[in-house]
Amino acid sequence: MAGKLKIHVDPDKCQGHSRCKSLAPELFELDEYGNAHEIGDGTVPDGLEDKAWLAKSNCPELAIDITED
């Protein structure tokens, strides 16, 4: 069984397209400029793995990393 997924938004790459936030609002939050950050420490709760991958595959700036514990 694979471990838990962890997401991370690279703040230097993120340009605030907010694709991640609209696809996976449970996983991302936006700051006052509309740039994204992972919620909490980025651990993806069970059941939201597909949304995490979906967000990653729609980020135009390739700013989202997903790692597996």
Place this chain on the structure above:
Amino acid sequence: MNKPVPVTDWVSDFDHTDPRWTEDPYPIWDELRAQCPVVHTNRFLGVYMPTTYEAVKAIAYDTEHFSSRRIIVRNSRPPITQSAPPITSDPPEHKPAKQLLLPPFTPDAMKKLEPRVRAICNELIDQFIADPSVDAAARYTKHIPVRAIAHMLGIPEQDGDLFIKWIHEILELGITDEATLMRAIEEMSHYFMGHIQARKSKPTDDLISTLMKARGPDGQPLSDMHVLGSLRLLLVAGIDTTWSGIGASLWHLAKTPADRERLIAEPELMPTAIEEFLRAYSPVTMAREVIKETTISGCPIKPENMVLLSFPAANRDPAMFHDADKVLIDRKENRHAAFGLGIHRCVGSNLARMEMTVALEEWLKRIPDFRLDPAGKVTWSEGTVRGPRQLPLLLGKAT
């Protein structure tokens, strides 16, 4: 002005104002892309155009060799007198100028505006829903972005027609007619100075007052000229772009009954459909000026040239998108670049997405059946913002 010589060889002599390009650019871009990731023309004093997603992205990210100080490809390159931060800024000036504009355009701010935009759409539909046919570009899609931005700025929505006139004079006539361009800028500045002055004695709760209260990187309030420049930029960048985006989507649905029916039956597809319309019919091509010699995707790039930064062509690159030439309203992976890539990402992308979504939702609710009017002609704008400027539709079930 002399009539331009018609193009016979697109690969070495392209012209983005040629009527064939205006009518249907996609096969031309496919031909160019098949030849080279970056093509060049001697027209307009020398212009490159990247044709692949990879080359477009490389240029958008490379602010060292490619400057935003000129963002329109024209027949002449007069000295730069008007700047419009952040769109004409390079680092390091770009970031502070942009940060001033971002907070009013977050997705949360757009949620608050959404009910007004829904009402605007319905007010417009009320005016023609009883008619058998309508030019949807003239009577629907055109008015949504101006009224929405007027509402945000806190100025009368009825003044929208004035903005449309100025933008036409600045973006289209102004390419060749300097006097009209200057007069439009003058009129627009005068109009907004009045609104700025009025808020000095009586501050309001709108975007103009927000900008007047904002502080620049030096901690000082922005000068009137800075506020004015920002207002001008928001109008010029926000209106015919979104008009085009809504119009192209409606055009697609008018000629593709299967997608229309599916979107009505499965409204949860709206978000992927909007992203797909933005990809396939991207309205906005930008420009850069080459300021240092470099290489892009193996092609040598020389100073003294402009670059036509075609996000629309990038979005049709088959190396990036499977079935790039098909419109798939349920496309799952869609890293399209319709709002740009890198530091100049469109400030208004959340606003534009909300307007497109609401405009299509309200239209489909009230007018589920419509199609292109075979007796009319769809016409497209010329130049670097592409969308339908005449969209004759027949309303109601085909009989």
